[in-house]
Amino acid sequence: MSEIKVPVFSESVSEGTLLGWNVQPGTSVKRGDVLAEIETDKVVLEVIAQEDGVLKSVTKNEGDTVLSEEVLGELAAGEAGAAAPAPAAASTETSADPAQSAGGESQAREPQAVPAPAAQNERREDLSPAVRKIVAEKGLDPAQVPASGPRGNITKADAMNAQPGQATQAQTSAPAVQLPAGERPEERVQMTRIRQRIAERLKEVQNTTAMLTTFNEVDMKPIMDLRKKYQDQFVAKHDVKLGFMSFFVRAATEALKAFPAVNASVDGKDVIYHGFYDIGIAVSTDRGLVVPILRDTDQMSLADIEKGIGDYAKKARSNKLSMEDMSGGTFTITNGGTFGSMMSTPIINAPQSAILGMHNIVQRPVVVNGEIVIRPMMYVALSYDHRIIDGSESVRFLVTIKNLLEDPARLLLDI
Incomplete structure (x- = not known):
């Protein structure tokens, strides 16, 4: 069993906020997978799996304040757990996410049938916290955003690079913050770090x-x-x-x-x-x-x-x-x-x-x-x-x- 820790912060950063977990306890992960994301007052940091295994438990939840090198959870190395969602479609293209293409390797995936639209949309709703925020701010339809993640998921790069034409007409004309209905609507949103x-x-x-x-x-x-x-x-x-x-x-x-x-x-x-x-x-x-x-x-x-x-x-x-x-x-x-x-x-x-x-x-x-x-x-x-x-x-x-x-x-x- 190995500890999952917060990345080391610079001297000018004292704490951060856990944006959320990308995987749930009991899920199998691969070395290099992004387990969670932490927002500081300067950048968003990724918590990376250091080895293959299963996410056993978490000690911090979305919105919690975390400190440098604080323990976030535990990873059981070498064990197998619930399978992650399958890729959305076959692809031999290099990932659009710089973090996933950094190694320079390009392996052809096994050909698989393209999932039905309903199933594809269901997977697209399983977004990481950072991606979910970008999708909401830009008014994107996740089902219309091309995904390049290893499991058919939308990466941050996918969401950031999504073109206006990939959103529905209603969404492209809507404001980033969706106000409730009413004559004088208001919505209180906490500022990011x-x-x-x-x-x-x-x-x-x-x-x-x-x-x-x-x-x-x-x-x-x-x-x-x-x-x-x-x-x-x-x-x-x-x-x-x-x-x-x-x-x-x-x-x-x-x-x-x-x-x-x-x-x-x-x-x-x-x-x-x-x-x-x-x-x-x-x-x-x-x-x-x-x-x-x-x-x-x-x-x-x-x-x-x-x-x-x-x-x-x-x-x-x-x-x-x-x-x-x-x-x-x-x-x-x-x-x-x-x-x-x-x-x-x-x-x-x-x-x-x-x-x-x-x-x-x-x-x-x-x-x-x-x-x-x-x-x-x-x-x-x-x-x-x-x-x-x-x-x-x-x-x-x-x-x-x-x-x-x-x-x-x-x-x-x-x-």
Whole structure:
């Protein structure tokens, strides 16, 4: 008999919430199966079976608070119990779930008859807690979501990647929260741990920093022309598309070198100046905003940055981001333009001293060389901690970014 324990938390995480068990006591499990899921204020952690056997008992239930390395239940190694549901259909395709395809193995399954719709729908209702939450928030019909799990089950990646067309018409137009019927309906829903922590940190920043925001605008035509000219060659060589974010990361890195206070952090009465450049990229997920970190961006090429961002985006969509992925960071970039934002004042990601906000690109009339022309313009915003960054520094920092983006050759020539 072996103990099933909570994964080790990072030093900044004290406890978590058990989202629920994916299997019931008496059920046979295989080594590597996800037994349960735990939500912390940063990430969702999976409790993995370390060996084949039977789940004998559980000591914690859905909604319980759990601590690092606390015992959750017991596993009888080598024993056989109730069989898990059979796969929904034959498949020789690699699983869409990164965790299940990580080993690189691809074995053909025995051909089996496709189950009747009623039986298939019944199995689809047996969802893990995390998948059940995503399905509810996105208004998906589980019977319409392609499943890639080892037992024909819907994985988190399946639910996260489900397209709007896979939900019924009524569900796609319905809100994420289904309010009860009535003239003035209300529903009380407890915030997730991640959402609670986001709220605490945002309010803490407002209360403890002297936050101010400065704005500027960037003519995006030079970058757009560069991307159009070299996109095909870039993709052919690096197997990744050349986006806007890599240019902003490179420009921000160069500006941080010139203005060390913007790359610093406050610790009590001390200011810590960092001699490295770890830039967080804010990513929106169904659970809230997360900020994975690109480390040592001064040593990264545009292709390295694009690949890093792509990897983090895939992890975020399938809830595979680790605590290490989001720990640290000396500066943050957030892109509200992907949602159509024209202008905003982003809130600093403490203990960092500044954050850069990107916005929507809009064709606007501007004056160039004394003539009115139409250019793709973007407003940019820098929110900063006025306790350690002077107004002149913040303005010059943002102007540096503007100048580098409007003449991207300077990024490549390091001038």
